[in-house]
Amino acid sequence: MEQYIEFVGNHAVLSIIWLAIVAMIVSSFIKSKFSAIRQINPQQLTLLVNREEGQVVDIRAIKEFNAGQIAGAKHLSAEKAKQSEFVGLEKLKSKPIILVCTTGMTASGIANTMHKAGFEQVYVLNGGMGAWQNAGLPTTSGK
Structure with a gap:
């Protein structure tokens, strides 16, 4: 000592x-x-969508979104999300919302904004679309 x-x-x-x-x-x-926002992996995202009617919200640029997105994902521009404009998502406030961006960094800030706006279950795909693609999971394109 x-x-x-x-x-x-x-x-x-x-x-x-x-x-x-x-x-x-x-x-x-x-x-x-103790954060209200949870980071999840691609497998957990799949479970939330299939078992709990989770909604994937892709906040990447529209060009990236159209090139390839998770099936059933809705697009929301990051600019609108940063300004708390969650058009079309109001009915989903009590459902799981999984935010997806390119790497997972942008989605974390927007997840906090959504939680403050009253969304009860907000998740972020850890690693973003890169993690989804690295896991060998399918994407759709050309919305």
């Missing part, structure tokens, strides 16, 4: 940095466990 006290005394800056990193890791873990 004396060695730890001596180390902290001799390396105060290093010890503070270490404590800050630990605090950030713990904070991130707590936020992920």
Whole structure:
């Protein structure tokens, strides 16, 4: 124990940095466990759609959406979603909504906006369409 006290005394800056990193890791873990938004994988997405009537909402650019999307997905432009314009989705507030973007990053922010707008079950496809395609799952094109 004396060695730890001596180390902290001799390396105060290093010890503070270490404590800050630990605090950030713990904070991130707590936020992920208690967040209303859940990250799901492609298999979980399939289960939500098939068993709980989940709706896939693709927020990629329309060109990307038309090139290939998950079957049954609705398109919603990211710009409209960022402005809380969820046209056509109002009836789905109590159903699972799974947001899909290219990598999963854009969808996380929009998922928070949707949750604040009253959508009860909002999910994000972890890894976006890249994860869906890497899992070898089918896409449809040309809506």
